[in-house]
Amino acid sequence: MSAVSSGTAALHLGVRAAGVQAGDEVVTSPFSFVASANSVVYEGARPVFCDIDPRTLNIDPEAAAAAVGERTAGLLPVHIFGYPADLAAIEQTARTHGLWIVEDACEALGAQHHDGRAVGARGNLATFGFYANKQLTTGEGGVLVSPSAEMKARVDSERNQGRAPDMDWLDHDRLGFNYRLSDLACALGIAQVERLDEMLAARARVAGLYEQALAGVEVSSCRVPTPGATGVAGSSTSSSFRRRSTATTRSRRCARVASTPSRTCRPST
Numbered sequence: 001m002s003a004v005s006s007g008t009a010a011l012h013l014g015v016r017a018a019g020v021q022a023g024d025e026v027v028t029s030p031f032s033f034v035a036s037a038n039s040v041v042y043e044g045a046r047p048v049f050c051d052i053d054p055r056t057l058n059i060d061p062e063a064a065a066a067a068v069g070e071r072t073a074g075l076l077p078v079h080i081f082g083y084p085a086d087l088a089a090i091e092q093t094a095r096t097h098g099l100w101i102v103e104d105a106c107e108a109l110g111a112q113h114h115d116g117r118a119v120g121a122r123g124n125l126a127t128f129g130f131y132a133n134k135q136l137t138t139g140e141g142g143v144l145v146s147p148s149a150e151m152k153a154r155v156d157s158e159r160n161q162g163r164a165p166d167m168d169w170l171d172h173d174r175l176g177f178n179y180r181l182s183d184l185a186c187a188l189g190i191a192q193v194e195r196l197d198e199m200l201a202a203r204a205r206v207a208g209l210y211e212q213a214l215a216g217v218e219v220s221s222c223r224v225p226t227p228g229a230t231g232v233a234g235s236s237t238s239s240s241f242r243r244r245s246t247a248t249t250r251s252r253r254c255a256r257v258a259s260t261p262s263r264t265c266r267p268s269t
C-alpha cells in the first residue's frame with residue numbers, strides 16, 4: 001500500500017502501474033468524479049464509457065464486456081457512493097480478454113463485497129481517496145493498493161520524483177511525480193484508521209436520518225445494491241440523494257421553491 005497526495009494521484013499511478021499505453025482504451029463508468037477518466041487521459045489513452053446499472057449506479061458488467069474492443073487494455077470500475085461494484089463479473093471479463101483492472105474505490109473505504117472481502121482487497125490495483133468529504137480524511141490524500149511488490153516499488157518511486165529504490169536524494173532512475181503524502185497528513189489518517197468503525201457507524205446514522213427526513217419525498221435512496229454486499233455511506237450522502245432524484249421531481253420541486261418569495265432555484269445538473 002502506498003500513501004499518495006490524492007485519490008487522483010493514486011488513480012494516475014495505478015493506471016501507469018497497470019501498464020496503460022498511449023492509444024489504449026480503458027472501459028470505465030460515466031457516472032463518477034472526473035478524476036476516474038482523467039487518469040486515463042493523462043497517459044494519452046482513451047476512456048470508453050459503458051452504461052451503468054440504474055439500481056446500483058455502478059458499471060453494468062454486461063455493458064462493460066460489450067464495450068471491450070480491439071484496443072481495450074483495461075477496466076476501471078468505480079465503487080460509487082460507497083457501494084461495491086460487481087467485481088466478480090468484471091474480473092471474469094478481464095480474464096476472458098486479458099485486461100488489467102484498476103478499481104476506483106475512492107468513495108468506498110470500509111465497504112465489503114457480498115463474499116465478505118473488503119473493497120480494494122481482491123488482488124487488483126485499487127485506489128482510495130482521503131479528501132475532506134471521504135470516510136476518512138487527511139485534507140487531501142489517498143492510497144494505492146498494489147497487488148505485487150514489483151508494482152509497489154514502481155509506485156513508491158513514481159510518487160517520489162522517480163527516485164531509485166534506495167530513495168537517495170538526487171538518485172532518480174525514472175520519470176516521477178511529486179505525489180507524496182506528508183507525514184503530518186499520514187498522522188491524521190492513522191489516527192482515524194484506529195476509529196474507522198466508529199466513524200463509519202456515525203455516517204450510517206446520518207444516512208439513516210436523511211432517509212427518514214426524505215421518506216415522504218419523491219427521491220430514491222441508495223441502498224445496498226448487490227445482494228449480501230455492504231456499502232458505506234458515500235462521499236456525500238446528501239449528493240447521493242440529490243443526484244438520484246429524477247429530472248421531473250427536480251423541476252416540480254424547483255417550481256415549488258421558485259414560487260416561494262425571496263428564494264431562487266436552478267435545476268441541479
Ligand SMILES: Cc1ncc(COP(=O)(O)O)c(C=O)c1O
Pocket residue numbers: 006007008009032033035036078080104106107129130131140141142235
Ligand atoms: C470516485 C472518485 N474518484 C476519484 C476521486 C479523486 O480523489 P481526489 O479528490 O482525492 O483527487 C474522487 C474524489 O472526489 C472520487 O469521488
